[in-house]
Amino acid sequence: MKTSELLLRLLKLEEPWVAKGVKVDYSHKRLHVWLVNTEVISQEDDLDYNSQTCDSCAENSNFQWDDQDVSWFHLGLGDYGTKVHTTIRIYAKPCNEENCVVKKLYLGKTDLEVTDMLAFQVVELLSKGAAYSSVCNLFNIPLQTVWAIRQQFDSGNLNIDVQNQTEIMGAIDGVTQAKTDDLRPLLPGVNHDAWLKLLAKDNGFKTRSLSLKFLLTKIRNQINNVQDEGSRKIKIGELRHYFDKHQRALSKEIAQLDDWVRQA
């Protein structure tokens, strides 16, 4: 396996993405990788339209577009953060067709500085109680970027669309599990329906905790605005983290969850 192929595999970027160039910034501990999507872009840097382009983009291919160089922060490698650079084609009308090759050029959102994969890891870690500063240090990204990711996620504007979501979630679980295992009672996992019941209205759940009442309202409203399963799981993870952190003060509330688990 070539070094460049190994690098992309470590970054969870696989064919048709190839690395055109790599540069290491030792002073800022950052790896820069220039990428090209060979499914879409020919070696001569021409956009190769074919049957994989959606009707809308095919129609727009002769006008109303602009090529733009973009850079996104991406998953870290050891002590080093990474930044990927590529060219995307921006249309007057954004493409929302999942199978369109033009859409596949977008590793992240144009208004965020991170790839979808990194955005997913960031919100997952924050929802499990990681501090903003720790997330910044882990991925070598600025605080305002983390803040922007969180804001977009909370407002339902960051649908997590990542192919290898399960793998990433598993990896993060491994990291956070070790931190909290010794304290955790048998709270149901994020996939358990008890959490959805807790977020449903008129469920008979009783609590005297004001913070829990506020948090339930916030997450209930947010979860109504997110479309994808990954985001919902992260929101439930945030609620689960609250129970985990306050378990000593929430014995009555956890008992109600246990009842629902037993009834399931």
Added chain:
Amino acid sequence: MSIYSDRSGCLLSFKQVSALINDGGYYACAADESVLARLPQGNWIGGTIPYFMGDAGGEVSRDKVYVQKITMFKGIAKPEIISYTSATLPQMLIDAPDHGFSIILVPANSQVHSDFSRNSPGFEHMYMKPLLGWVTGVHLEDIELISPKVRNGLTGETHDDCALVMHCALPENKVAMIDLVNLFEPGEGDTLTFPKTGFETKDCFVNGELVDFASYLDAEGIDTRLPLVADYCGAMVNVSIQCVDLKQQSVSLYAPVFPDVEYHFAKEVDDYVNAFQQALPQGLSGVDFSCNCILNYLYSELEGKHTSKIQGPMTFGEIAYQLVNQTLVYMRIEDL
């Protein structure tokens, strides 16, 4: 200290509070600006307000100080006092201890007041770490003359554009429980929602239909002394009406409304003092921090009237994690 008996706060003279501060304890103070400015430097944070609920009942005083003692625990880090601008405010709870609570004072009508009110539900660690406090104000006669302020007792600095926070750690066997006493319940009238977050609103959805909110209030003859009430999973949260401008078709509020939250105008409360006594949780006597709303003081004419043992400043807004209006907010340190 004998003046406190079983409670942490009371209304005292300038001299008494100065002596307490000089003894080295940690305090949250409320007083008229002229008094706060003269208090000695020490471990305290202060906010301007001359309205109180004290031993003599509701009281306006430009001389006295309502002082709330922060209980110290052996082997636990001392409280930390930090001021926050609008730019640093979102990091506030990052600075809070992992186990403890934070008291925040915010000057009314400042940018930091606006930013806190609108954005605090999204702050990192919000609802994970206990946060309570109040919005500082002025005597109503001075409202056009001076700005509400906060004072950092440690540095002697006074601000009208910064929030001041005292972060307090607790031992593992104690927990800070924050709660509300809100006499207002949602009425049975129309369901109101708002298109965006804000202190000022023009548009409102009434039972799903978009209307001009000011004209709606006028046409329906709504008593605007009654707040809008939203049900947050059983916690009733008020947003009070500040003024209605029919000409500009705009309604100003004392706290922001949020989209995705349903509001109803409150049912009327006939006898505030009596209803207050009945609304208090059974067995609640001493509390470790409390504040109530200036609008309850004014609309329910509380001057000279007692509202149980729970005392404190009557403020321009109460903070129980987020900003609320016309509500008593209190905290108890409980055993785990």
